[in-house]
Amino acid sequence: MTTxxxxxxxxxxxxxHADLAVELCSAVALLGRFxxxxxxxxxxxxxxIVLLRxxxxxxxxxxxRVCAGLVPVVEGSAHVLxxxxxxxxxxxxxxxxxxxxxxxxxxDLTVVENAVFFAQASGLTRSDAMxxxxxxxxxxxxxxxxxxxxxxxxxxxxxxxxxxxxRPELWLLDEPHSGLDESARDDLDALLAAAAxxxxxxxxxxxxLDRAGDVAVRTVDVVGGVTT
Amino acid sequence: MSLSTVxxxxxxxxxxxxxxxxxxxxxxxxxxFGLLVLILFAFALDPSRxxxxxxxxxxxxxTVLFTSTLAVQRAFAIEVDDGALDSIRLSGISPAxxxxxxxxxxxxxxxxxxxxxxxxxxxxxxxxxxGWAMLFAVTLLSTIGMSAAGATYGVLVSRLxxxxxxLPLLLLPLLAPVLIAATKGSEVALGQEAGQGWSWVALLAVxxxxxxxxxxxxxxxxxxxx
Numbered sequence: 484m485t486t487x488x489x490x491x492x493x494x495x496x497x498x499x500h501a502d503l504a505v506e507l508c509s510a511v512a513l514l515g516r517f518x519x520x521x522x523x524x525x526x527x528x529x530x531x532i533v534l535l536r537x538x539x540x541x542x543x544x545x546x547x548r549v550c551a552g553l554v555p556v557v558e559g560s561a562h563v564l565x566x567x568x569x570x571x572x573x574x575x576x577x578x579x580x581x582x583x584x585x586x587x588x589x590x591d592l593t594v595v596e597n598a599v600f601f602a603q604a605s606g607l608t609r610s611d612a613m614x615x616x617x618x619x620x621x622x623x624x625x626x627x628x629x630x631x632x633x634x635x636x637x638x639x640x641x642x643x644x645x646x647x648x649x650r651p652e653l654w655l656l657d658e659p660h661s662g663l664d665e666s667a668r669d670d671l672d673a674l675l676a677a678a679a680x681x682x683x684x685x686x687x688x689x690x691x692l693d694r695a696g697d698v699a700v701r702t703v704d705v706v707g708g709v710t711t
Numbered sequence: 712m713s714l715s716t717v718x719x720x721x722x723x724x725x726x727x728x729x730x731x732x733x734x735x736x737x738x739x740x741x742x743x744f745g746l747l748v749l750i751l752f753a754f755a756l757d758p759s760r761x762x763x764x765x766x767x768x769x770x771x772x773x774t775v776l777f778t779s780t781l782a783v784q785r786a787f788a789i790e791v792d793d794g795a796l797d798s799i800r801l802s803g804i805s806p807a808x809x810x811x812x813x814x815x816x817x818x819x820x821x822x823x824x825x826x827x828x829x830x831x832x833x834x835x836x837x838x839x840x841x842g843w844a845m846l847f848a849v850t851l852l853s854t855i856g857m858s859a860a861g862a863t864y865g866v867l868v869s870r871l872x873x874x875x876x877x878l879p880l881l882l883l884p885l886l887a888p889v890l891i892a893a894t895k896g897s898e899v900a901l902g903q904e905a906g907q908g909w910s911w912v913a914l915l916a917v918x919x920x921x922x923x924x925x926x927x928x929x930x931x932x933x934x935x936x937x
Contacts, residue, residue: 553797555935572935576801577713585794589726591734600726604802606714629733630793645798 504529504653504684505550509559512549519545521708522559527686532679534699535688542708543688544583547655550686552576564652577605580651582659586638587645590631594621594641597630602648615648616641620670635662643671654678656687660694672698716811719804723812727786728819736785737820745778745828753835767836768897772890774828776857779821779886780879783861786813787869796869796934806930810862814926817858825850842900845908849900852915853893859922860885866933889918 505527512520519542527533535543548554550563552575561568566575581587588597594616602612616626619640630638639662646654654675660668675685675698688705689695696702704711714722731737752770756763763770790796799809832838840846864882868874892914899908 551797551801553800573800577803579801581797581801583794583797585797587794587798589730589789589795590793591730591789592726593733596726596729600722601798601802603722604714604719604799604804606803649802 502529503527503562504531504564505686506562507546507549507556507559508561510549510556510561511558512545512554512556514545514554519554519708520549520556523705523709525703525710527684529684530679530682531701532675532685532699533687534692534695534702535686535705536690536692536695536702537688537705541705543705544657545708546705547581547583547657547686547688550575550653551579551581551655553581575653577649578651579653579655580646580649581655581657582639582642582646583657586630586642588630588638588641591629593627593629594633595626597641598644598648601645605649607648607650611650612644612648615644618647618674619644620667636664636667639663640667643674652683654683654685654687656685656689658689658691659687660689660691668694713803713805714808716805716808719808720811720815723799723804723809724815724819727789727813727816730789731816731820737782737824741778741781741785742824742827744781745774745824746831748774748777749828749831749835763836764838765903767832767838768901768903769894770836771828771832772853772893772897775821775825775853776883776886776890778824778828779817779854779857779861780882782817782820782824783858783865783882784875784878786817786862787865787874790866791869800934806934807927809934810866810926810930813862813865814855814858814923817861818854821854821858822850825854838901841902842908845900845912846897848912849893849896849908849915852912852919853889855919856889856915856922857886859919859926860889863922863926863929863933866930889915892918 503526505525507523507525510520510523511518523546525546535546537543545554549556549561552568552572555572556568563575564578568575598612598616599609602608621640621644625637630641659671663671679685687695753763756766833840861882864878868877868881871877892911896908896911896915898904899906899911
């Protein structure tokens with residue numbers, strides 16, 4: 484039995500294309516012992532909005548977490564924003580933004596405290612955080628409200644604001660429309676289009692194909708940990 | 712832009728203390744728990760007041776140990792409950808900063824709890840405090856040691872299932888040497904036992920520094936998913 488070559492530098496696809504924000508080639512990622520990604524191939528060009536679709540447990544969330552540098556790739560190659568994730572998994576983290584199923588916020592802190600903390604954690608200022616809250620339409624009256632008192636939709640807006648304040652180059656969004664009302668969904672779609680227009684790349688996973696499919700320029704199916 | 716280790720640690724510590732300021736879990740739950748343990752010890756040993764007096768230091772540090780386990784659990788529950796740990800990992804805060812920030816916040820909270828618990832000991836166990844310099848050194852170094860070991864194991868178990876029951880199982884054996892040295896040092900400081908109290912202080916300093924170094928070195932792999 485032969486073991487897979489662990490050295491990514493010897494992989495024939497280890498050199499990333501300059502115009503690709505995401506380039507996964509036969510990527511394998513494990514959750515415990517379970518291969519959540521089982522040889523996944525994915526290319527996303529810079530400035531593109533791509534929708535990942537597939538049934539529950541297909542590996543969409545894992546693709547996003549791999550691209551964020553949160554889940555290691557154990558086989559194959561993975562380049563995100565030019566960073567080889569096999570060599571430097573954490574090197575890409577500060578350049579991506581992830582809005583996932585969890586809010587990623589501190590529920591006992593207020594809206595402003597959360598936004599300011601994550602902005603300052605990224606070396607940015609309070610005004611960057613306030614600008615992001617404003618951009619996400621988080622009402623001023625909510626600024627001093629603890630996050631645990633917010634509705635799901637309001638929480639999602641704050642999560643987006645915390646992400647926006649970091650000015651990521653790659654947006655990784657897991658079910659971005661869930662929990663939002665129609666008006667907020669329209670705002671989000673406009674935000675995604677503006678982000679892509681400004682050069683950011685958006686990779687999102689969604690079951691709401693009508694809504695997300697309209698925004699995305701391309702759809703990729705994920706089934707059983709591989710793209711089809 | 713990445714923050715310096717000190718700036719990142721300060722940010723994390725300030726955030727944790729702000730969360731405590733809002734939630735008051737230490738004040739409303741941990742402190743009453745600690746006082747309750749002290750009272751139960753007093754009830755259990757009251758018929759033999761002599762035993763209670765001789766065991767004061769040990770009972771105090773046992774109570775602190777139990778309370779610190781709750782504090783460590785709380786410190787990491789706030790990180791995993793709503794996925795904030797992922798946000799931290801995506802930020803520019805280095806793992807060493809997260810560790811040092813967590814330790815700093817835990818030290819401040821535990822020192823405040825210990826001050827009130829010491830008052831409880833003075834009232835319930837009728838203890839005369841003395842040897843203040845040694846007592847202060849023992850308390851500070853024990854608290855740093857407990858916090859550093861707690862922060863290391865706290866992040867290790869935070870994402871595991873059944874972490875709330877697993878943490879004490881892992882943490883208490885690791886803290887046993889700190890408990891012994893803190894008890895012995897406190898007994899000498901309180902005049903309950905003769906001996907070289909400062910040698911216990913030195914031992915506590917070694918534990919504190921070792922756990923701090925261990926945490927700084929181990930935190931990067933411990934924060935990662937495997």
